[in-house]
Amino acid sequence: MNFSLTKEQEMVRKLMKEFSENEVKPIAAEVDETERFPRETVEKMARYDIMGIPFPKQYGGAGGDNLSYAIAVEELSKVCGTTGVILSAHTSLGAHPIYQYGTEEQKMKYLVPLAKGEKLGAFGLTEPNAGTDSSAQQTVAVLDGDNYILNGSKVFITNGGEADIYIIFAMTDKSKGNKGISAFIVEKEFKGFSIGKKEDKMGIRGSSTTELIFENCIVPKENLLGQVGKGFGIAMQTLDGGRIGIAAQALGIAEGALDECAKYMKERKQFGKPLAAFQGLQWMVAEMATKVEAAKLLVYSAADKKDKKLPFSAEAAMAKLFAAEAAMEVTTKAVQIFGGYGYTRDYPVERMMRDAKITEIYEGTSQVQKMVIAAKVLK
């Protein structure tokens, strides 16, 4: 067992730390406050090959690994949860299914610009009536000559409206239930595809979360991703990988809050001594730090398993479950330690607390993670 990062991974961490501190942190509060999608950060990330870390160079990627990618999301999320999820949704949900299931032509046409960061990716599975029960898809795709015609709508789509390329799931055969779902690559420009309402969210407010609307949307037949009827499997396996990204985001948010606490506790004085000198608070940070470290090991281990092509589905679920709950707990305690100041927007911990909550919900709620884990244990 080896618990240390490789030299490459260490240097990726150093790069991402500097990048996050210099390019992301200074605008994090403003992006949150104004609900602004930080397009300039996406462009900068593209310049440094951050948008395609785990993909091979032949497909425009950086030729890196999933652990390096997780570290990138973690470091971004330490200072800005919004930027963390933009990268995570783009890489794991937008680009990865094409890498995994796409034809060579699809990879050249779509994965290359995604991995290079010239295009932004997104993933559309959830519907108003198909959340945790994602098999209850109502969007339909009907083959008409050389095209599929899509009708229906998707909700809560991360990077919605900002993304150029969407992985969309739709029923090609309603009678077959799960086995009637297929996956499609949909370009933003396709006729009949439009962006609906943008959500006004509690946290990750700079990330664009929207409705997607398909009204007789024309998708060329060659944009079918994988085989007809195999969409549900594609969705589930994509989410397995995506959970590593979200777990890394949760981990980063928790670490960011812990860092802020450590700094504040040494500065802030009450009763004539710094907060750091109070045992009650020391115990709180000790617990927070322990949770963070445990979450980190789970996240890195899941990413490492994926890199080694070992089964990682349950591990990814465990990592996301634990890291998300750790993020919620650590950020809540951080606000508590900051007291009244923590509740104000003068300090970043309240933003971190708001950002943390979503990690318990999206890409499978904590309850779904438990279903995945239990299924593995009890099989």
Added chain:
Amino acid sequence: MGVKIFSEKCKGCKLCIKACPFNAIVMKDGKAVLNDNCTGCGACETSCKFKAIIVEKVEKETKDLSGYKGVWVFAEQRNGKLMGTAFELIGEGRKLADKLGVELSAVLLGYNVAGLTDELIHHGADKVILAEHPELKLYTTDGYTKVITDLVNSKKPEIILIGATNIGRDLGPRIAARLDTGLTADCTKLEIDDEQKILLQTRPAFGGNIMATIITPNHRPQMATVRPGVMKKMSADSSRKGIVDKVDVVLDKKDIRTVVKEVVKSAKQAVNLIDAEVIVSGGRGLGNPEGFKLIGELAAELGGVVGSSRAAVDSGWISQDHQVGQTGKTVRPKIYIACGISGAIQHLAGMQSSDCIIAVNKNPDAPIFDVADYGIVGDLYKVIPMMVEEIKKVKEA
């Protein structure tokens, strides 16, 4: 010279590890061991209570250095006007020369600059070595290096001081390399060793976190560049007499491999921190570049200039010419007001000899309060406007 640790005497107390500025000592099997970082500075020798560390001095073949006599200072002029550093060097060089009982010479290079020699003598030089040539009108590395090394080779001074200006720091290393002698950069203190009669050159090192005293035991001349603004010039005495030694200059256009096409005075007003009597500085605590407007307002009311910490410069809030500290300017104004500056050592190094330091900071434990004469704990955005108002009142009264 080399550091040696006698492991049989080492008790593993780790005091030397704490004392080492270069992270060059590690513990191995309970004993201190040196690694490649060792620079032989000897800081560990005195830290060891068990005499387990010895700095060995290799007895080198001692050269006959007695032929080198006298102290020289480089009298830098630009555009026919002497730089302040020339007078500071004469002030300092005077003390060294008196202690050694030798002559103090100012070396003046240029074209049509003979009129400046009186000024140098009035400020304390015994002699001015005057080298004039059309090719010396503007500073060039090649031209000035050649003329000065030729002079050194024929006249053999024991000490040369050069102001650590952008020109001095270009010229000094080049001369030292050509003469194959040592050069100590950016010194803030110079003394003569009582016994050996050699120059003790003290300068900040490691980002100003430590001071190091450097010697050049076996090479002559002993060369140092000296930080502008640190040494004190003497007041001019027009009754002082001295000699002007006008030397022949052998210099050809071919000797100079760079062409100075233009000298441009910066359009933006140069920030003259060094001569300012009042400096109001802002740091990371301002939170944003806008904060410098407020700092500027206070500075203007006091007739002073705006300074900054390195952190504010690194954040891109203000240009580098405002920076005070180890890597910026060393200042000693009458009043230094530090606003939102925590007081990193590297900042303190550049301002702690100010006559009166006033600090405003939110954090009562900020190290800036350790050097401040007066401190106010509070939000600078509240305190500064009140100060501005108060000064207006004082002025009206």
Added chain:
Amino acid sequence: MKIIVCIKQVPDTNEVKLDPKTGTLIRDGVPSIINHDDMNALEEALKLKDRYEDVEITVLTMGPPQADVALREALAMGADRAILVSDRAVAGSDTWATSNTLTAAIKKIGSYDMIFCGRQAIDGDTAQVGPQIAEKLDLPQVTYVQKMEVKGDTVTVQRALEDGYEIIDVKMPCVLTAIKELNSPRYASVSGIFDAYREKNVEVWSAKDIEVDLAIIGLNGSPTNVRRTFTPDPKGKGTMIPGCDKGTVCELFNILKEKHII
């Protein structure tokens, strides 16, 4: 065009703090970085490589084996070749001895059109090694480069002065030293990082490899020696004026007036 960029791995002195109790340096957790000005030198070389074809960048450093990571970072940013001169014999070098070592290494590299250094390293702040390399290679130098342009075999440089700048023409080969104002260095790219470790190589040279006279390098070859080091004494603590309101400010000014400071 062949460019040699000399870099140094330094402790981030901004992160160094003093232990208030013992007065000693706290070095734990102080990260090692590529010296700031050297990054500007490397960035300028990389910009030339972006702009012109046939630019080859070699990064050169002298240091302990750990300096490998600094060279890898330079490779990850886009340098083509990296050389580490590492030998116990060079330990403790002053600037004169350091420039002897680097000069020997540059002679072994052989061909070059431009040698780019940072103005000075943040752990020593001497600004001497660049000019001393130039002297030993008998090359023209321009220090404090804040802007530059290459045309044919001539480099037109803005050299910063305290109150402005000079415009200087210099023919290649030459030595230049960069300051912060020259550019803003890029980050390493993620793919660059993987290439730096998987595709590229750091050559490690000993003193023997560069055929340098051992008498002119290292501690024993250095004309200057450190006699002693010490921590500067902090000034005594002053007066804290209580409160943070009009009264506080008023009191401060009363004291200043009393003491004839204003």
